[in-house]
Amino acid sequence: MVQAEIKSLLKEDISILIKVPNSAKHYLCDCGEASLLTVKEVQSVSAIFISHTHIDHFSNFDGIFRHQIGSGEKIVICGPKNIHRQIEARLKSYTWNLIDENAIEYEIREIVSKEEINVYKIRPPHWNLELIETQHFLFEDEYVNVDFAILDHKTDSIAYLFREKDSVTFNENGLEFKKGKWISELKKAFENNDSEKEIEIEGTVYKASDLFHFLTRNKGYKLGVIMDHAVCEDNYEKIKTVFREADMVYIETFYKDEDQEFAKINYHSFASASGKIMKECEVKEAIPIHFSRRYVESDQLEIETAFYKAFQGN
Template sequence: MIQAEIKSLLKEDISILIKIPNSGKHYLCDCGEASLLTVKEVQSISAIFISHTHIDHFSNFDGIFRHQIGSGEKVVICGPKNIHQQVESRLKSYTWNLIDEKAIEYEIREIVSEEEINIYTLRPPHWNLELAKAQNFLFEDEYVNVDFAILDHKTDSIAYLFKEKDSVSFNENISGFRKGKWVSELKTAFENNTADKEIEIEETVYKAGDLFHLLTRNAGYKLGVIMDHAADEGNYKKIRTVFGGADKVYIESFYKDTDQEFAKINYHSFASASGQIMNECQVKEAVPIHFSRRYTESDQAEIETAFYKAFHKN
């Protein structure tokens, strides 16, 4: 099951690490302050997901990059419109005369719309952008695929949903057969819906479809990260569409309810509004994050109380 850890300290800029257990592969959501992020964890990050490039969500990109350069790996960066130009500008602001061209490669995926993702490459030492292609999906690897919603924060703010791949389990107790290589063949036939494939078990040949009842499809875990967004119906409609029924969601709850006028002015959410939309999405577990730096620990407790009251409301 995918896991998430907040790597920023209280009252500091936000950064969330998403881990795939037993794989050594990590993803990073936003590049705010990350005192709790180790160098080893940074070097295991294969993809970075930027919600938007306000300074509190992007200021630590250079610190992340500092520990990736020289790895020789390809790292994917996903983000809103113009993310490719902003990353290019950051990298070109340094001197790279001692860096080999194979030191690292960035593949930048610019979210233009729900259906249009532009793919760019950036390589040292000159860091010149190259438009590689356009595609209609954001991210998929052997562990997860990532859906998203483009929210309004007076600029595009991308909310991400990490969906673990479904798994298929074998119900050994009801099979009556000894396990063997045929189990993996049966799972492959099940996943490919090839019911006519022949499966040999203990010198007897069966149609795969006649054995599908021995398998169970297990839905993959869904983990969401919703950063800065205005508390309005336009955003909520998009959130319901993408995050409905998610297992766990971290959601921005920047202001206390008593400061919701500030939330409106600054296109942020507030405690009970974030809790309410998670309730409407029927999310199994929701966590309020990213509180204004003006608040004390007691203010944070007030936000959390209002958030969970709205989230658990019948």
């Protein structure tokens, strides 16, 4: 299953690395200061997901692309409205006279609405944006597809849900045939819902549906990252729609309960509010993240205590 690692220490700006087991592929959520993020990890990132471009979520973007330039890879960047212009401005602020046009390519996916994703391409040395297409989905590769919610933080703040692809396992119990390539053919038919597919085993042809009992579908793991958001019913309805019954969710919990007036003023969440919405979403595991830099370790402990009390319904 996909795994997340917080790469920022207390009082550092937030950045979360998501890894695919048995793969060199990583995804990065937000580009805040992250002293635990290694160069090797950055160079393995194939997609970056930006919640919003406040400085504490975007300040380390330059450091990220510093270690990606020269890879020759295409890297996807997803983010809120105007993300393409902000990335263009960052890239054009440097001198690139010694960089080849094949050094890297960024594909920027601007989230305009749930149904409208504008896709841009930008490459060195001139970094001129090119609108490629408008699509209705955000991101999908061989490992995950990514859903999202557009939350209010007095600006659009994108919350992301990584849905691992379902897997199919073969059950050998009671198997009366020799294993062979027919198993992969059967799995493909199962995944394509092709019950009429003919499968040949040891000279005999079977209908795929007659063999489906050898297979089990395993639901993919669902991992969520919810960054800055105001405590309001509209945000919570969107969160419930996307993140209900997720396996694990990391959620912004910027303030202690006693500082919830600051949360209201600054369109952030606070400890018990974040815990309560996770309980209402019936997520299996929830982790509070992204605390105000005013806090020390004892404050973090207080936040976590209030969060888990609300999450567990105590």
